Amino acid sequence: MNLKSLVFLIVTFFSVSSFAAGPKHSHDKTKININEATVEQLDDGLLGVGPRIAMEIVKHRDANGPFKSMDDLDEVKYVGDRMLDKNKGRIIFE
Numbered sequence: 250m251n252l253k254s255l256v257f258l259i260v261t262f263f264s265v266s267s268f269a270a271g272p273k274h275s276h277d278k279t280k281i282n283i284n285e286a287t288v289e290q291l292d293d294g295l296l297g298v299g300p301r302i303a304m305e306i307v308k309h310r311d312a313n314g315p316f317k318s319m320d321d322l323d324e325v326k327y328v329g330d331r332m333l334d335k336n337k338g339r340i341i342f343e
Contacts, residue, residue, distance in 0.1 A: 280341045283322065284315040296335040302327045316342055 281294045283306070291303035298306075302325075309325045316322055319333050319340070 279339070281336075281339055282343050283340050284310065284342060295332075295339060297332040298336075302332070318342065 279294055281290065283291075286294070288300065288303040288307050291298055291306055292300050295303075305326045306322070306328065310316060319337070322328055322333060322340070323330070
């Protein structure tokens with residue numbers, strides 16, 4: 250096997266491996282318990298939520314108690330209607 254073939258195989262392997270692994274975030278239909286999720290779980294599981302918003306959700310929850318509805322989440326800094334609409338059906342309040 251020559252060097253060119255070896256490079257091709259290595260590049261192909263890593264391309265296929267990263268494609269098969271899927272996206273970094275697991276934005277599937279998994280339900281997120283907003284009252285128990287960690288910053289990392291919120292960041293990974295909710296659309297439009299990064300580390301900053303996830304931290305705000307956890308801080309608000311710690312300071313004010315559990316969320317009971319989407320209206321409660323709307324009170325969190327940086328959370329708006331758009332983010333809530335994207336995640337209807339993903340967020341549960343158990």
